[in-house]
Amino acid sequence: MSKETQKKANSEKDISLNNMDSLEFSEWYNEILETAKIYDLRYPIKGCGVYLPYGFKIRRYSFEILRDLLDSTKHDETLFPMLIPETLLAKEGEHIKGFEDEVFWVTHGGKNELDVRLALRPTSETAIYYMMKQWLKVHTDLPFKIYQTVNTFRYETKHTRPLIRLREIMTFNEAHTAHSTKEECEAQVKEGMYVYSSFFEALSIPVLISKRPEWDKFPGAEYTTAYDTIYPDGKTMQIGTVHNLGQHFATTFDLEFETADGEKDYAYQTCYGISDRVIASIIAIHGDKNGLLIPPKVAPVQIAMIPLLFKGKEEKVLEKANEIYDKLKKFVRIELDTRDIRPGRKFNDWELKGVPLRIELGPRDLENGKVMIFRRDKNEKFDIAIEDLTAEYLAELMETIHKDMAEKAYKAFLGHIEILEAVESNLLLENIKEAINNRKVVLIPFNEELYNEEFEEETGASILGECEFEGNKYISIAKTY
Amino acid sequence: MSKETQKKANSEKDISLNNMDSLEFSEWYNEILETAKIYDLRYPIKGCGVYLPYGFKIRRYSFEILRDLLDSTKHDETLFPMLIPETLLAKEGEHIKGFEDEVFWVTHGGKNELDVRLALRPTSETAIYYMMKQWLKVHTDLPFKIYQTVNTFRYETKHTRPLIRLREIMTFNEAHTAHSTKEECEAQVKEGMYVYSSFFEALSIPVLISKRPEWDKFPGAEYTTAYDTIYPDGKTMQIGTVHNLGQHFATTFDLEFETADGEKDYAYQTCYGISDRVIASIIAIHGDKNGLLIPPKVAPVQIAMIPLLFKGKEEKVLEKANEIYDKLKKFVRIELDTRDIRPGRKFNDWELKGVPLRIELGPRDLENGKVMIFRRDKNEKFDIAIEDLTAEYLAELMETIHKDMAEKAYKAFLGHIEILEAVESNLLLENIKEAINNRKVVLIPFNEELYNEEFEEETGASILGECEFEGNKYISIAKTY
Numbered sequence: 001m002s003k004e005t006q007k008k009a010n011s012e013k014d015i016s017l018n019n020m021d022s023l024e025f026s027e028w029y030n031e032i033l034e035t036a037k038i039y040d041l042r043y044p045i046k047g048c049g050v051y052l053p054y055g056f057k058i059r060r061y062s063f064e065i066l067r068d069l070l071d072s073t074k075h076d077e078t079l080f081p082m083l084i085p086e087t088l089l090a091k092e093g094e095h096i097k098g099f100e101d102e103v104f105w106v107t108h109g110g111k112n113e114l115d116v117r118l119a120l121r122p123t124s125e126t127a128i129y130y131m132m133k134q135w136l137k138v139h140t141d142l143p144f145k146i147y148q149t150v151n152t153f154r155y156e157t158k159h160t161r162p163l164i165r166l167r168e169i170m171t172f173n174e175a176h177t178a179h180s181t182k183e184e185c186e187a188q189v190k191e192g193m194y195v196y197s198s199f200f201e202a203l204s205i206p207v208l209i210s211k212r213p214e215w216d217k218f219p220g221a222e223y224t225t226a227y228d229t230i231y232p233d234g235k236t237m238q239i240g241t242v243h244n245l246g247q248h249f250a251t252t253f254d255l256e257f258e259t260a261d262g263e264k265d266y267a268y269q270t271c272y273g274i275s276d277r278v279i280a281s282i283i284a285i286h287g288d289k290n291g292l293l294i295p296p297k298v299a300p301v302q303i304a305m306i307p308l309l310f311k312g313k314e315e316k317v318l319e320k321a322n323e324i325y326d327k328l329k330k331f332v333r334i335e336l337d338t339r340d341i342r343p344g345r346k347f348n349d350w351e352l353k354g355v356p357l358r359i360e361l362g363p364r365d366l367e368n369g370k371v372m373i374f375r376r377d378k379n380e381k382f383d384i385a386i387e388d389l390t391a392e393y394l395a396e397l398m399e400t401i402h403k404d405m406a407e408k409a410y411k412a413f414l415g416h417i418e419i420l421e422a423v424e425s426n427l428l429l430e431n432i433k434e435a436i437n438n439r440k441v442v443l444i445p446f447n448e449e450l451y452n453e454e455f456e457e458e459t460g461a462s463i464l465g466e467c468e469f470e471g472n473k474y475i476s477i478a479k480t481y
Numbered sequence: 482m483s484k485e486t487q488k489k490a491n492s493e494k495d496i497s498l499n500n501m502d503s504l505e506f507s508e509w510y511n512e513i514l515e516t517a518k519i520y521d522l523r524y525p526i527k528g529c530g531v532y533l534p535y536g537f538k539i540r541r542y543s544f545e546i547l548r549d550l551l552d553s554t555k556h557d558e559t560l561f562p563m564l565i566p567e568t569l570l571a572k573e574g575e576h577i578k579g580f581e582d583e584v585f586w587v588t589h590g591g592k593n594e595l596d597v598r599l600a601l602r603p604t605s606e607t608a609i610y611y612m613m614k615q616w617l618k619v620h621t622d623l624p625f626k627i628y629q630t631v632n633t634f635r636y637e638t639k640h641t642r643p644l645i646r647l648r649e650i651m652t653f654n655e656a657h658t659a660h661s662t663k664e665e666c667e668a669q670v671k672e673g674m675y676v677y678s679s680f681f682e683a684l685s686i687p688v689l690i691s692k693r694p695e696w697d698k699f700p701g702a703e704y705t706t707a708y709d710t711i712y713p714d715g716k717t718m719q720i721g722t723v724h725n726l727g728q729h730f731a732t733t734f735d736l737e738f739e740t741a742d743g744e745k746d747y748a749y750q751t752c753y754g755i756s757d758r759v760i761a762s763i764i765a766i767h768g769d770k771n772g773l774l775i776p777p778k779v780a781p782v783q784i785a786m787i788p789l790l791f792k793g794k795e796e797k798v799l800e801k802a803n804e805i806y807d808k809l810k811k812f813v814r815i816e817l818d819t820r821d822i823r824p825g826r827k828f829n830d831w832e833l834k835g836v837p838l839r840i841e842l843g844p845r846d847l848e849n850g851k852v853m854i855f856r857r858d859k860n861e862k863f864d865i866a867i868e869d870l871t872a873e874y875l876a877e878l879m880e881t882i883h884k885d886m887a888e889k890a891y892k893a894f895l896g897h898i899e900i901l902e903a904v905e906s907n908l909l910l911e912n913i914k915e916a917i918n919n920r921k922v923v924l925i926p927f928n929e930e931l932y933n934e935e936f937e938e939e940t941g942a943s944i945l946g947e948c949e950f951e952g953n954k955y956i957s958i959a960k961t962y
Contacts, residue, residue, distance in 0.1 A: 045566060056559050078534055107586065151632075157590075
């Protein structure tokens with residue numbers, strides 16, 4: 001095989017994660033968190049870890065997009081206490097039942113035993129609705145829309161997974177709203193869904209939206225709509241939920257207000273939340289065997305600039321590289337890599353870290369007034385004249401990468417979906433099991449009779465819920481994280 | 482008195498807080514937190530409250546400035562767990578002694594008692610240095626500079642105060658660094674101080690910098706440098722500290738590294754932190770009897786635009802107000818107040834909220850092609866042609882306000898400082914006590930013999946430490962918060 005052909009063959013090698021089983025994927029995931037310096041697990045408490053600088057930046061840019069979406073839809077940012085008195089947490093019976101085995105309890109302050117045990121918030125409904133009672137009096141106080149980004153805690157006894165199943169969920173963005181009518185509340189659910197769909201779109205993460213079954217809704221909700229994405233091993237990951245709470249909590253927390261007609265009514269509420277799992281999903285959905293691929297909008301480094309320094313010609317190349325760097329840093333997040341190591345190692349480093357673009361500048365490029373550009377997502381190289389490296393050009397290129405990443409991710413997503421239509425009912429269960437075994441998420445036409453916990457158990461998987469897919473209504477079934 | 486003269490007299494009335502005693506100030510402070518919707522204390526746990534949207538925005542813009550300063554001096558942002566195992570927290574003896582009476586302990590997860598009690602972090606040294614041990618191996622790993630913004634907890638048994646002395650400190654920005662030499666460590670202390678001085682400068686908060694006495698340094702530090710500002714009641718508020726930790730923690734946490742010469746040495750460390758107290762201080766230092774005054778750089782609303790709507794002329798005024806608003810919102814944080822209430826009430830509202838500038842537009846202004854501008858800091862009104870309301874003009878005006886606020890605050894600060902020089906030693910103590918009673922912060926020429934805990938007790942106040950003021954070296958003494 002000639003060198004040329006081999007190079008081409010390599011670039012065509014399937015580096016995607018889509019043929020991995022759960023164990024392989026899990027190994028890949030844990031390793032990439034370490035090698036790309038995202039999150040360090042070696043903290044001496046199970047299920048607690050450290051966001052490293054590079055991982056933190058992905059978190060920062062990602063949640064800034066969510067924050068902008070919430071701000072622009074007139075949600076006000078706030079911050080509530082982390083501790084919740086046991087008496088308050090226990091106020092809503094159904095709600096506390098859903099959490100009581102998972103709550104961490106503070107019992108002592110210094111050497112004193114506390115009168116009332118304090119919970120580390122597993123979620124903030126009770127803390128927030130207690131305060132809402134102080135604020136909401138009349139219909140003109142509504143709608144009321146707030147959010148916060150905080151840490152929450154779950155005493156997980158199962159296997160924990162970094163950024164996926166943690167005892168300290170370091171990032172939980174939760175919105176809480178109150179409304180004067182059922183219709184407005186329903187419209188708010190749609191706005192919450194618009195915010196989340198826009199957010200996942202910005203990260204090129206494809207999602208299946210399912211209305212969760214009764215037995216799997218949020219404790220205390222009327223109904224729950226959930227966003228699931230599909231990991232390379234075919235298991236679904238819940239990465240966002242939007243709840244219509246109706247007047248359930250409002251009744252418990254006495255969120256009564258005076259209507260325009262001078263009557264009394266309870267507020268109608270929604271809440272919705274997104275956690276660190278979205279960071280895990282950026283990694284899982286876009287990564288490949290060469291490392292991470294971070295969507296351009298949230299990449300801590302959008303361009304790695306690498307001067308190729310050959311002996312005797314370093315100075316001029318370095319000078320030009322610095323000049324280009326100084327120009328580009330005004331409008332993109334760029335790093336100039338002048339470390340004293342082989343270029344090949346630098347290439348690997350930045351590919352591992354998922355930097356969407358690499359710019360190489362060598363002595364010959366300099367002579368030709370060009371640079372080489374490498375697209376991490378396509379594994380493709382091409383050259384471009386130095387003067388064409390404008391803000392507009394790069395913004396457009398980033399946008400193209402964003403779209404191509406979304407398309408690629410959606411293709412992989414579709415590859416995991418199996419629709420079982422017109423299957424004879426006596427074969428249905430077998431077909432579902434087989435598809436699940438083949439790492440598929442299964443959609444079957446919606447059927448009231450099958451939509452129950454018993455059927456879920458029979459499939460050996462989870463019913464995600466009722467979902468619309470390409471215009472039709474299905475029951476979605478999958479192995480879940 | 483003619484109406485004209487009365488107006489002038491009113492505007493010259495002293496609305497500053499500087500003649501208030503502690504009780505009056507405390508009442509003013511608690512009231513303004515409520516009326517300006519900064520922070521709500523009515524949460525059912527002592528010393529825990531809620532950042533309301535307006536207060537949260539002041540926090541957000543303020544800590545963004547700090548973040549930018551830390552980023553631009555190459556500190557990397559990270560996030561560490563909130564829980565610290567008792568065994569880890571207790572590792573550094575001197576350190577834990579400083580905190581043990583104030584730690585909240587988690588003892589249970591669900592219904593299970595935990596094997597090891599978990600502390601809610603009172604501060605993060607032990608958590609962070611345990612992890613640093615995993616990361617620092619050789620001199621090339623140094624310098625190492627990180628920070629995080631997190632919540633911390635203290636089981637305060639004393640009187641709590643919103644944003645000042647809390648059980649949950651909702652905002653703690655803490656930096657931690659490690660270095661290979663003592664000199665570099667010393668230089669880092671200076672960089673930390675540069676960051677904090679720049680931060681307080683941006684907020685127009687005057688500070689006294691004191692090297693804390695031995696008996697009041699951070700538990701486990703070589704020495705502590707502290708930033709104190711002076712509240713209207715003459716008491717000082719510690720709003721930032723920079724610690725040189727030497728090799729103290731490094732020895733305990735085994736932060737040994739290989740030097741360039743192949744020897745072994747322990748890292749030299751610094752840490753520094755700033756909390757919600759900076760938000761309390763923005764309120765206390767700049768506020769007056771009319772309400773808040775928020776420094777322009779961090780004001781959630783920089784300009785309140787108020788159309789004066791007289792019957793029959795509403796439409797044109799509103800149209801122009803909207804036009805101006807649409808233009809200005811591109812470069813300032815502006816609100817257009819079209820509420821159906823009297824203009825006077827709007828004026829009071831925005832003054833209470835501390836918005837630095839108000840723009841009024843009435844029918845006569847419109848005819849003249851002008852608007853009225855009101856400067857909250859000077860209590861002054863003047864008009865300007867509408868076409869002169871450019872980005873440059875407003876930026877310059879904000880900068881002038883920033884400087885004038887700094888000057889005014891510094892003047893009040895100086896008014897609270899009494900230098901007792903050339904006082905006969907038998908009169909010194911009496912003079913100090915008298916000055917403290919007169920709500921002064923006292924500076925006496927540095928004197929080794931007086932620099933001890935016994936003398937501190939005699940004064941009935943606190944020795945802040947050794948401080949340089951206008952080129953001379955003093956002992957600073959004050960009543961403290």
